[in-house]
Amino acid sequence: QSALTQPASVSGSPGQSITISCTGTSSDVGNYNYVSWYQQHPGKAPKLMIYEVSNRPSGVSNRFSGSKSGNTASLTISGLQTEDEADYYCSSYTTSSTLLFGGGTKLTVL
């Protein structure tokens, strides 16, 4: 199984909004509402930001939101802050009872 498709990089200025896409197939993203998003700063473990497409764990800023349409899920970060600069990964459950991650997107806050 190939990784979910994410843009390699996105950038934005403080205060702006950005959206990161995550494209899969009807065997994963399109078939389940089990898409998650993780934030990873250099040298650190990933942090769960969104689960089940659009739900935020306790403690995660409401500047982070998720959505899905067909085979593509999206993570939107509004009011960009410098500390949002990190790598972001999506993941999805699959019809093979496995989990697929996206290739990762490097967010640069200019």
Place this chain on the structure above:
Amino acid sequence: EVQLVESGGGLVQPGGSLRLSCAASGFTFSSFEMNWVRQAPGKGLEWVSFISGGGSAIYYGDSVRGRFTISRDNAKNSLYLQLNSLRAEDTAVYYCAREGRVYSFDYWGQGTLVTVSS
């Protein structure tokens, strides 16, 4: 406080074996499904394996199936990953992760580095 602490990583030759451990604390370990996720140097995340709370359901990623074995000891609050027939491409930081939400990992360990090289 939930804590996951991995150990057992190191340098191993191609074809060799290694056993990783993950010590859990701060929650009822047996009530949670657990996973291993790895990350090759400078690369993205790759899901490796899943085990249910009681250990009856186990799944593996395609790249490790038949070579790696996941297990758990709920009496010791510990998760394990036996790595056999290791290849250079298995070089990565291996994380254990708690599945706190369905198919989502809410707590991660700090990771343990496995390097496969001659």
